[in-house]
Amino acid sequence: MAEISCVQGNIVDQKTDAIVNAANKQLFGGSGVCGAIFDAAGYDVMTEACQKHGHCETGDAVITPGFKLSAQYVIHTVGPVYGDNENDAELLRSCYWQSLNLAEEKSLNSIAFPLISTGIYSYPKEEAVRIAVDSIREFFDDNHASSIEQVILCAYNEEDAKLISKVLKKYQKSTPW
Ligand code: AR6
Numbered sequence: 001m002a003e004i005s006c007v008q009g010n011i012v013d014q015k016t017d018a019i020v021n022a023a024n025k026q027l028f029g030g031s032g033v034c035g036a037i038f039d040a041a042g043y044d045v046m047t048e049a050c051q052k053h054g055h056c057e058t059g060d061a062v063i064t065p066g067f068k069l070s071a072q073y074v075i076h077t078v079g080p081v082y083g084d085n086e087n088d089a090e091l092l093r094s095c096y097w098q099s100l101n102l103a104e105e106k107s108l109n110s111i112a113f114p115l116i117s118t119g120i121y122s123y124p125k126e127e128a129v130r131i132a133v134d135s136i137r138e139f140f141d142d143n144h145a146s147s148i149e150q151v152i153l154c155a156y157n158e159e160d161a162k163l164i165s166k167v168l169k170k171y172q173k174s175t176p177w
Helices: 034-042 043-053 086-107 125-142 157-176
Strands: 003-008 017-024 062-063 073-075 108-111 151-157
Touching: 003 086, 003 157, 017 034, 017 086, 034 043, 034 125, 034 151, 043 062, 043 073, 062 108, 073 086, 086 108, 086 125, 125 151
Parallel strands: 003 151, 017 073, 017 108, 108 151
Antiparallel strands: 062 073
16 A cells, blocks of 8 residues: 655645646646646646647546656646536546556656645535545555555645645544555
8 A cells, every 4th residue: 555645835846756737628737736837847848748638538637747847747637626517526536546547557656646626626625635535545445566655645735734634644543554
């Protein structure tokens, strides 16, 4: 089982093999995580790499190089806009799952996620954190021989870091990893 931990900071500063972008379906630069990642990676090169994919469905993910980032790769996943779909939870779960799948396909060792959908897309944070932790754990339950050893949940502020740590602790108490 990979180690799942919480770090407070900026996703672009994470020194994992891949960082995950909270993307839009058109894969254009935006604000929030997306803006920070495009700016730090190099806006033009990242736009060009994303436009080669052209589009990404909600719940799915695509991968590009990290360009100027410390991370070798960026995995772009499109979270649900909260309230727009009957299966929001399933779509959010799929974002984590598909991102881990892509990291696995590249035999990566480490990956850092922001809290997908909890900014502009308005997903309630506590529920989103539970879904994130649940889906990451389920992925490793199904992939015992995974190359991924480290998963970071990156909180942008102290409040989010406390929330993630609380959910992680609860899981550690309830089920041995
Ligand atoms: N590092 C880590 N976390 C961050 C950072 C950062 N640099 N910036 C914001 N957050 P959001 P979404 C937190 O809005 O809700 C974009 O324009 C933030 O506090 O980036 O999935 C895309 O292009 C929040 O908790 O992503 C899409 O159109 C979380 O990261 C849309 O926004 C996600 O916030 C995606 O919206």
